[in-house]
Amino acid sequence: MSGGGAAGAAAATSSRTYDQECAYIEKMAEPCLFRIKKGFVPNMNVEGRFYVNDSLKSLVFDELRQHATSGSGGFLPAVKQIANVATLPGIVGYSAAMPDCHSGYGFAIGNVAAFDMDDPLAVVSPGGVGFDIGCGVRLIRTNLFEKDVIDRREELAQTLFDHIPVGVGSRGVIPTTQKSLEAALEMGVDWSLREGYAWPEDKLIEEHGRMLQADATKVSVRAKKRGVPQLGTLGAGNHYCEVQVVDKIYDKNAASTMGVDAEGQIVVFLHSGSRGLGHQVATDALVSMERAVAKQGIHLNDRQLACARIASKEGQDYLAAMAAAANYAWVNRQSMTFLVRNAFAKLFGSTPDDLDMHVIYDVSHNVAKIETHMVDGKPRRLLVHRKGATRAFPPHHPLLPAAYQFTGQPVLIGGTMGTASYVLLGTDKGMKDTFGSTCHGAGRALSRNKSRRALDYEQVLAKLNDKGIAIRVASPKLVTEEAPESYKDVDQVVDTCAAAGISRKALRLRPIAVIK
16 A cells, blocks of 8 residues: 555545544553554554553643544544554664654654665655754753843843744845855854854754755755845744743753753743755655665555655765755754844843853754664664654763763753753653653644644733743744744653653743743
8 A cells, every 4th residue: 555645544444433542542551642543544664652641641642533534634643654654664672752742744753763784675755854844943052040041031032033034934034046056055063163154152952053964965956046035044933042041950060061060040932943955855746756665565554654765876975965954954053053142232221141051952853863762672873763752872882972972962852932941961762762862842733733722812912921031032923833832841741751761851941021
């Protein structure tokens, strides 16, 4: 059934009642962990797993109930998508999903899946990365405290809004030509350093801000045309820049390593991705891989899982283009770091260096990477897909910067407009149980259309004002689409990850200014 689509994949199980569907889902002894047994959808190679606590559980099961009683009318329920991913060739361990999971294109958002690089049948799937390739978050510290900015938060929000291009179709202020773009696609943050938009210390991040397998020649002309004017732009949707206060320190040693000295310190949180370039890379790959599915004889439950053998030309071309798009995303966040530093320097009459505006960390949550993990007691080279899930490596992992060898990798978890964000740390248990992965944010509870229908943007703005949060937005509809009510409770998501032991808390951050 290579082209049957979501409806076709569901046909064999569509006659089951909700209770019959639930018989395939079992709560495990470990905290917050559920497994999806083989048979939940046809042709599962491994089981599925997902993490939710009692507060989040109903959202997952209500989605399944709706599908079982009246059909989905859109994407399949997240649990069905998790199970469908478990049918893909070459998958090892299990198809896992984090507590912020919800339905997405092909893979659920929050899905993690690893494929054996030494298995000639193993596949790579653009649906397991997402359209916003390299989307991720960056945290920048300052030596300012809440008392220094609280009376200037409106002015600060406006200054940042003036410096950072935001909204759909926004154009960057970083001078970019086709030639310089191609260099940025291959060099990542090294390009930013060469051009004067980065400090050498800014490279102490995931992959040092550069995926070496990137090949700009594998990125289409159309994708490059979309990328040239958008470098250094925030974009729209759930992307944002927030000025935040360190609200609580859970691990003083880790906080000190990050340069966070005390509660009340001011940090800046950037969430953005590869803009139109990454979207076009994903679109181009899906067209190519739909043909590859037929050519390579790959069986799919859902055509949105279009994929290709990792070793095939289609697979290798996608991985090279995906790496280039991920590099673009890092350069994009680096360019906005340059703009944020300039905005703070202008407003506070200082310099970024004197304000100690160093990058704490930067990590993607939409990417596929080749990593070594222990499987059945043996080290295996795996292609780990993380879509709406964050890499979370433990202490002493060789890919971590020296500064974080004893703490574990900082994991940056964005909240929603007006709610907390978190810095978590990777754990050994997470490395073993989830291929070194954890959540990426709150995860949507309402679709954007439902949010616009259910919420009034003036009321949302009034609530933010009551919390003392200054806000600047490019479009009023973003206020309702991205309101806290549209998302799961980020505190519950993070608590689930901590209870399951797949990451642990380091810092809790509270917003005082939001730019979207």
